[in-house]
Amino acid sequence: MAGLRGALIGCGFFAVNQMHAWTDVPDTEIVAICDRDPERLKLVGDQFGIERRYSDAAEMFGDGGFDFVDIATTVHSHRALVEMAAAHRIAAICQKPFAKTLTDAKAMVAACKAAGVPLMVHENFRWQTPIQAVRKALDAGAIGTPFWGRFSFRSGFDVFSGQPYLAEGERFIIEDLGIHTLDIARYILGDVTRLTARTRRVNPKIKGEDVATILLDHENGATSIVDVSYATKLGTEPFPETLVELDGTDGTIRLSQGYRLEITNADGTTAYDVSPQLLSWASRPWHNIQESVFAIQQHWAERLRNGGETSTSGADNLKTFALVEAAYESAASGGAVDIEAML
Ligand code: NAD
Ligand code: 89Y
Structure with missing residues (x-):
């Protein structure tokens, strides 16, 4: 994989940092974004010049055209979205907290393992x-x-x-x-x-x-x-x-x-x-946190290209x-x- 194409779900408070950091990660581009709140979708879409915008994640996965998804929503939607990524065989990053319960977190790790796709938790600290x-x-x-x-x-x-x-x-x-x-x-x-x-x-x-x-x-x-x-x-x-x-x-x-x-x-x-x-x-x-967002996303891009488990993989994050x-x-x-x- 030379140039990596990503899609981001959840254009809220913290996702703006993730979008900025993606612009700094070499040979990696966010090509589509999704938020069910039209205001957030417009704000982030306009700020980062993203044309493909969705209010429904299932529709975005259906259209495809990206190598990974960055899930930046709050915890309630994490399991459904990670399982959706696995069903479409798309590598996924999921924000912390990984899940509502350890049972959910284990199911998310199992779904990505069965689909053969990498899963990383955005555990940046x-x-x-x-x-x-x-x-x-x-x-x-x-x-x-x-x-x-x-x-x-x-x-x-x-x-x-x-x-x-x-x-x-x-x-x-x-x-x-x-x-x-x-x-x-x-x-x-x-x-x-x-x-x-x-x-x-x-x-x-x-x-x-x-x-x-x-x-x-x-x-x-x-x-x-x-x-x-x-x-x-x-x-x-x-x-x-x-x-x-x-x-x-x-x-x-x-x-x-x-x-x-x-x-x-x-x-x-x-x-x-x-x-x-x-x-x-x-x-x-916030610069301490913001710098670590860039570092973890750079790590993800490197591992997606070259293979190998990420430092904060789903399996690691269960612990x-x-x-x-x-x-x-x-x-x-x-x-x-x-x-x-x-x-
Ligand atoms: P937020 O509420 O500001 O943003 C979440 C966005 O996701 C909202 O715009 C909402 O409309 C959208 N959304 C929710 N479910 C959706 C779905 N199913 N489909 C499409 N869009 C959906 O939240 P936030 O403060 O940006 O936090 C997001 C996550 O980031 C949280 O889990 C939080 O804990 C985490 N966070 C991490 C760090 C860090 O350093 N790693 C720092 C702050 C927040
Ligand atoms: O949500 C939290 C996080 O992950 O880092 C700091 C924070 O934004 C507030 O506690």
Whole structure:
């Protein structure tokens, strides 16, 4: 496949980032878009000069003429749209959260496997420049074997103005944001065997939980804490930075606010600036996320051309999604949840 042709479904708040990023991915073009809201369809179609516009995804798949579909709708439509892509043997990217339930997510992975088409979840946070820098330091053996970690996202940023649906669901921060933090914990310290979680809602204007504290046992024996909050008012707002602490047998890594990476080991302490780039179409403070959107889409195009499973394939994401379900289960029961039994 030389020039890749894609179609995008869901022209909402976040899809604009995905459309910008596609224009930057070499030899890749979005040739058709779909949204059931005519206003969003027109806005995005006009902004990016896309002529083929559909209000019905089935009609778009019927007309064909593209190599992959980028599903940027909210979670309720993910299963139906991924299964539609599989039925048409079209490779698919699906936004997070992958599905409403782990049962749905497993069915989506099975449908794409049976159709022989690649499926990637748009789980972009592990692609952020600072997270990649942490992973590189670990891989280089900078701190020996990590035995403890903390992955922290604490903010008071108003996410509800851009994404009003986040205030309306029974579930909020774990399903929406913690899903990324849990994925980063897996990416850095490996798969998880057991999980314990506590949640609470601080903001009275929303339905779901906006604070969660999660304890993870990793397969390799490491222990970590994932703590997320949208009820934390700080002097300098850190949105959307994930802060990381890692203790290893030979040293420590600290990724702190302001994209500062500090590595301490037998050679002493060295600090690095691991700030994301401000892409031409990006704006602060979203630029960290926006850069990772470009990175994951570039990764997808490379794998679609050259073969090989994507870093956040559907199959990989089941292991992150299981942590989300387990966190809600643990918060409700008070007990620990066995992750392997869920997969
Ligand atoms: P949104 O509501 O602004 O946009 C969704 C769009 O999809 C709407 O325009 C809606 O009309 C359209 N749509 C829904 N179902 C459809 C269907 N069956 N056919 C055609 N169009 C349909 O939502 P958003 O804030 O853009 O979020 C979209 C997804 O992106 C969510 O799952 C959200 O969690 C995710 N998201 C991811 C990141 C990230 O960093 N990965 C950041 C923000 C949002
Ligand atoms: O929807 C969320 C996401 O995926 O990243 C940040 C966000 O936009 C709000 O929590």
